[in-house]
Amino acid sequence: MTIESRGLRERKKWQTRQAIRREALRLFTEQGFADTTVEQIAEAAEVSPRTFYRYFGVKEAVLISVDHSPLIVAAFIAAPRDLTPIAAYQYAVTEVFGSLSEEDRQADLLGQELLYQVPEAHGLIYAEMIKLIGLITDALQHRQDEPTDVAERRVLAGAIVGVIMGAAHNDPLPEKSLPLALTILDAKIAW
Structure with missing residues (x-):
């Protein structure tokens, strides 16, 4: 794998993670944390629930800001x-x-x-x-x-x-x- 393709792959992962988090926060604001499901977040972010769990593990992990x-x-x-x-x-x-x-x-x-x-x-x-x-x-x-x-x-x-x-x-x-x-x-x- 070339450095350029590795960089592109990491950028895509970052963008997917950010899209999931952005949609989750939007849904939490609109519906409340407890009333928002992982399936709803995944659908809004246009990923599968499995992809959600690969990036975050649990719904609560979306709340942790980007790891600064x-x-x-x-x-x-x-x-x-x-x-x-x-x-x-x-x-x-x-x-x-x-x-x-x-x-x-x-x-x-x-x-x-x-x-x-x-x-x-x-x-x-x-x-x-x-x-x-x-x-x-x-x-x-x-x-x-x-x-x-x-x-x-x-x-x-x-x-x-x-x-x-x-x-x-x-x-x-x-x-x-x-x-x-x-x-x-x-x-x-x-x-």
């Missing part, structure tokens, strides 16, 4: 070296969310609002946060000049994610509260 975590972690690693790990994470979040189109921003906001309202989705929030702790733990070894053990990096990653959870609870895309909360955490850690 890898982009944030890449920006975190690339952040200016003079920033503390907390400030570098805040920098990365600002970079990624600042680059969203208005359409993507609105879709993420709606998905996040529903994510916190639908009790069946709360387990997904937990799973995403655990995944993020792992990503930040791994990324920290690229940010710090001195080698640190995995336990130390995991504690720092857990503190960052704890702040995110506290700021994001019932406040999707917490653009004002998250920077303040991260600044407080940064001030309390002795570097």
